Amino acid sequence: MLLNKRLLLVLDQQDDISLALERCHLIASRLQSAVTIVWLGDDQVKAEQAMAELMTDGVAVDLRYSTRHKLLKQLAGLLSQQSFGLLIKSCDPRESGFMTSMDGHILRDLPCPVLLVKGDQLWQDGVVMAAVNALTHDPHQLQLNDDVLMVAAQIAVVTESALTTAVACPSAMMGADPVLQSENLIQAKAQEALAAQLSRLALTVQASAVGEGPVEYWIPEAAKQLKARLVVIGTRARGGLKGALIGNTAERILSRLDCDILVLRVGLSDEVVPLIK
Amino acid sequence: MNKLSRILLAPIKGSEEFAERFLFHRRLPVLLVFAALTLFLAWQAVQIRPDASFVKMIPTSHPYVENYLKNRDDLAGLGNSVRVAVAVNEGDIFTAEFQETLQKITDELFFIPGVDRSALTSIWTPNVRWTEVTEEGFVGGPVIPADYDGSAASLEQVKLNILRSGQVGRLVANDFRSAIVQVPLFDKHPDTGEKLDYQALSQQLETLIRDKYQSDQISVHITGFAKIVGDLIDGAAQVAVFFGIALLITLVLLYLYSRSITGTLVPLACSVIAVIWQLGLLKLLGFGLDPYSMLVPFLVFAIAVSHGVQIVNTIALESARGADSWLAARRAFRALYIPGLTALLSDGIGFVTLMVIDIRVIQDLAIAASLGIAVIILTNLFLLPVIMSLLGIGERATQRALIAEQKQDSNWHRLTWFATPTGAKFAVVVAGILLVGGLYQGQKLQIGDLDSGAPELRADSRYNVDNRFITQHYSTSSDTFVVMVGTEKDQCSSFNTLSLVDRFQYYLTNIEGVQSSVSLVNVSKRVTSGLNEGNLKWRTVSRNQLVINASLSYVPAGLMNPSCSLLPVIIFLDDHKAQTLQRLTGKIEQFAAQHDSEQIRFEMAAGNSGFEAATNEVIGTAQYQMLAWVYAVVGLLCLLTFRSVKTLICIIAPLALTSILCQALMASLGIGVKVATLPVIALGVGIGVDYGIYIYSKLNTYLVQGMALPEAYLNTLKTTGKSVAFTGLTLGIGVVLWVFSPIKFQADMGILLTFMFLWNMLGALVLIPALACLLKCGATGIEAISTTEAEVKDVVK
Known part of the structure; x- marks a missing residue:
């Protein structure tokens, strides 16, 4: 790319x-x-x-x-x-x-x-944060997660920064599947899924911020905590009616972050794959 | 089970994400849409009119009512009617002033819209006649002679005519101090098709008759179904005042509980909006407000408040954990989505099942209640969090929540005793004793009216005073039961028919509770005797058909139909108590079974007591049918949500206990099960299931993390349990004041609802942990965790 x-x-x-x-x-x-x-x-x-x-x-x-x-x-x-x-x-x-x-x-x-x-700091020797949705089952989302992680890793290598990840877990929901009923269990599950994904992609991260969502709240929080200079995030890019009704999380986050944001769309894998060395 | 429940509940769980993102994405447009809808529906709601109908109160597919509706045209004046009694306070009715007043009143009534003019009866109408036998044969004429001029001689003549007409005890009181105008009404006008406007009719009766003619010398008494309904509708203003009081009490107590202005005003406002939407939608769908469904809006308010308080409480807890108003509201929305939606869906669908009962009034109530519940989903589950996300809950409330959470030793600790084996056993044993006591007492529950008069109104209300007046001074009570004797064409006056009917009437007079009866046979007997110089030996049904025909040359209206294939037997009863009616219908059925044939059939029933008998029968079976359906629906939804039979028992058992105790309470208070009170128990189930679902859901979140039951329960109490207790108490206090309402129906409902609110709350707080402990409900979620973990591993691979 x-x-x-x-x-x-x-x-x-x-x-x-x-x-x-x-x-x-x-x-x-x-x-x-x-x-x-x-x-x-x-x-x-x-x-x-x-x-x-x-x-x-x-x-x-x-x-x-x-x-x-x-x-x-x-x-x-x-x-x-x-x-x-x-x-x-x-x-x-x-x-x-x-x-x-x-x-x-x-x-x-x-x-x-x-x-x-948004920011003026150099990415060099800084922190790159990849925001992924670890608890999804949707194949497109999973692919997007992979893309985000790969691109973030690439940038981290090039700018000699630390690669970190952030996962926003949904908050507890009474009456749902048992795992989704407790914050601790949800976050434990997310950590596991994230670890599995990272090992599959053969990436190592310096830190992972797994916290209670919603996404618009946690990703900016995590970025602050990790002092990220660049956040890499994927978007479903919903347009039309759906976009009007429920919008896109990536857009919502723009105003809450104060560092640079790199947004990847669903379906860019053929651009990214050739870059994996 | 798991797979089935997953498939059925997937839409609920899956919809949460969409709903949450939609509502919180752009809050202002969402609020604007809600505001616009509220304004529109409010405009509709203020146009809603009272809509009562006689036919709606009776079960239209009951055989009795079907028979009535089949022969309705031939049975003039035996359906819906009003009786106006005009009484003198001193002296008797044979004065010129009185007669003039009576004439004017009769004329006034003639012109009131909705009155069946041809069947209007009073001594001043031409259809009331006297007959006498003289040396020259029959002499007869209208009771008020054509040459009446108000003089003493004329009045003497009138007195004589009345004595000869047999109207003493019917249209003229036994003590000659009052006279009645019998006013039959059209439920639906035969020419224009418009429905009878009960409120307008009642108003007209008051202004045109009572107010105009009542004076020091003359008193007016009015009875009849139409008047009851009219009084109830007039009392609606009072009912509304009591709703208002309950609302204020809820407001004050909610503020004291939460110490948050937004946390008080917003849930109440959303609950009121739910009621507005419900009334507006009812109006849009073409319904009106039935006096017997007057309580549904309050019920909707109460259920809305209990959900609203849960959400506000959760928002307070999230705020205490440091979230800002937007975050707290969003998390609370997500946390309570499933229990809230499940509870409301089970309420709504549970109420819809009331439609199986064949009485229109109850079906309308089912629709009104379900609409209300559906609306609560939108106003209290969706709108409320959005508004709270903008306004926040306030510093004080957050501080309170923080302090409460950190308090180690709290009063709730004592309740956790019920989560321990000893406490649990104790609770269950006590519940068992109450259950047995309740079942025993509940056997005494009666169907139908237990008192005379109108039980919806107080014993000293104007209507019941009037009703007592009429019952005391007249021989024909207002409780009529009509048996329709059907024959082949032109056979109604045959000897076979009349002699059998004569035997039937004799059979009837020997039944306890029957005052007297009237039919073609009485006419025939009297006239036959009259044709033979008044000789008592001739006062019988003659074997000679020609003699019979002669005796029936003039028949008063309503005792025979034009094609002579129907002759009604009008039975006057002492009262319309359920026992009386049951006894009567049983005996008539016996007679009919013995004597029905091709030529003659004894069919029931018409007359207001006839309808009451039909209604009582339908209610008797309906009562259990209704409860079965409601519990089935509620049980099914709980089972699907929690996927465990043990949990189902934990939630349903307290509800069942409440229902049984409520029936026992009704029996003790002398409240019979009638159209008005029938749905109360089903509604109580709807109120109570919310508590159970919320408490158990919260309890489960702790159990799933591996906490022991007592500890998990303590945490549940400190959060959800607090809201449940508060809601139950507040609503109970708000409703208990209804005992002072002048409408006895509302007062009765007040007592029953207070009991149900308080008992449901108590049952949920005490019995759920007790049963959970005894049934060892700890493990509901845990085996499910290992399966989902395995799933996750598969996916990640």
């Missing part, structure tokens, strides 16, 4: 572009990937400044302009023409009224992994 593939950088003229730009710069120069900038706005001067910054380390940069209205369409078009490894954007989870935020739309509609940048 990351190697030899282009990066897509979305910069919004109205926001502070430095975070996303810096991150993109770091990633592009480390991986020697080409970058396509999609600039939201019409200030050519600033855009070209940004382009210049990126080109300093010999990174090939391509600049396009867009507006908020046309952004999604344009991005979709770009993604269908060329294959991009990663979309980088600064995190902007603001919602206008009851509508989905721009970030939400991006997460739902675009097929590539998305990195939403």
Whole structure:
């Protein structure tokens, strides 16, 4: 995914572009990937400044302009023409009224992994946290868990950070299957499942934060506890009616985290598998 | 069992995630939708009207009622009617003023909508006549002569006519101090098809008759089913006041318990919203509010409150563990989802089973109650946590919950004695004794009315005073039982028919409880005698058919049908007590069995006592049918949820004890099982099962972790048990004040409901651990854990 593939950088003229730009710069120069900038706005001067910054380390940069209205369409078009490894954007989870935020739309509609940048700390020598749903039985979810763990492991290796995992367990539910009736039992089960998964993928983690959910509460808590600089999480990317009714957890978390978030969609395994060494 | 229950309950368990995410994803739109629905349904609810109907009270597929409905057109005035007695306080009725008043009243009644004008009877209507035999033959005429002018001579004439007409004791009192206007009503107007508006009728009777004509000299007394219903509907305002009082008490006590303003107002508001939705939906579906279903809204409120308190309590506990309001509400929602939903589903489906009873009023009540329960799922299980997630429970409540949880030595400790073997045995033995006592006492439970008059109203209520007046001064009681004698066409006046009916009437007079009877035979006898100079030897059914035909040349309305194939025998009873009716129907059946043939059939029944007899019969079987269905449904759901027969016993046994003790209580208090009181016991089961399911679910979460029963039970008490105790006590206190209601029906229900709330609570808190201990219920979940562990391992591989 990351190697030899282009990066897509979305910069919004109205926001502070430095975070996303810096991150993109770091990633592009480390991986020697080409970058396509999609600039939201019409200030050519600033855009070209940004382009210049990126080109300093010999990174090939391509600049396009867009507006908020046309952004999604344009991005979709770009993604269908060329294959991009990663979309980088600064995190902007603001919602206008009851509508989905721009970030939400991006997460739902675009097929590539998305990195939403919030923090300015280097990932180098930091902590990467993979958020997985250890108690699922759904095959797609299980595959997604594997993808998340693999990608997080890869990034940890490249940035020489510590790999950690976080699992949000559902809270106790009276009357359910006996195991689900007690917090301790649920968490014990989650730990087991997680250990099994890690051993199957032949990964070792430095720490695991297994706690009582719901997800929107525990993952940010865990990220704080583990001092993660990057959280890798999967999303079901529900769109349409389902998306309107119950939404996506990944989108909900965006506003509660204060580090960078890398979101993987369901079904990206063919991108990730070739990377396993 | 496991697999079956998993399949059946999968939707419940699976839906939790969707429901939770949906409700907490975007709370504001969810609240807006609820608010919009509430406003709409509130607008509908205020338009709801009282909707009573005579036919709804009787079991329409009972053979008696079917016979009545078949012959309804031929039986004028024997269905629904009202009697208006006009009395003088001094002197007698033979004064010009009185007669004028009586005439005016008769005319007023004639014009009231819903009155069957052709069957209206009073001495002032042309269908009441006198006959006399003179040297010239028969002489007769209307009781009030055409040349009546109010003079003393005219009044003398009237007096004479009345004596000759045989109306003394019927339309004129035995002591000549009052006269009755018999007003038959249409349940449904034959031309326009509109239903009788009981409230309007009652109002009109009051304003047009009683208020207008009652004075120092004249008193008016009104009886009849329509008046009872009208009085009950008028009393609805009173009923509502008592609901309001119960609501206030619940509010105050809930605040004292939780010390949280939001924790008090929000559950109560959601419970009131549940009632609003229920009434609104009833209106939308075209139902009205029956005076006998007046208690259903309160019941819905009570069940909603008990669920709401559970959720608020759990939120307080989560807050004490450090969660913010959003997190606490979300966790509480998830924790209580299954027990709450199971309890409400078993309540709702349990109430739906009341539809097996063939009486419309009870079927309507079943629908109203089930609707209410279904609505509680939306308002108290869904809406309440969402609102609480926004408002939070407050600092004080959180502190209280924290302190309570950390308290090591608490009062609850004493109750855990019942979770130990000695205590358990003691509890079960005491329960056993109560059971036997209850069964013994419950045998005395009577079906039907145990007192005369209208038992729904107090003995000193206006209606019952009027009823006593009429019973005391007249020979024809208001309790009529009509046997329909069916013959082939034109055979109703044949000698064979009449002589058999004559024997039948003689047979009847020897039955205890029968006052008198009237039929075509009486007419024939009297007229035959009259045709023969009044000679008593001729006062019989003549063997000569032509003589019979002559005697029946003029027949008063209602004693024969136009095609002469039906002759009703109207039986006047001393009272309509269940015993009397049973005795009567038994004897009539005996007679019919002996004498029924192709040519003549003795069919029951019409008249208000006839319907009552049919109703009593239906209720007798229905009572046990209903309980069987309710327990079956509740038991099945509990079995599927907990997957253990032992658990089922733990939950059902206290309920069964409550039902039996409630029956014993009804027997002791002299409350008979009738249409109004029949559903009470089934409703009690619905209230009680909630407690059992919540307590056992919580207990199980501790048992599953391997705790010993006493310790697990102590923890359960400190959390769920507290809410159960509180709810039971509060609702009991709120309802006990109904004893002071002027509507005796509400007062009776108050006592029964208080008992059921308190006893269900006690039974749940004491008997569940006792039975769990004795049945060794520790192991319900544990073998299941090992199977699920194995499953997880398989999946992960």
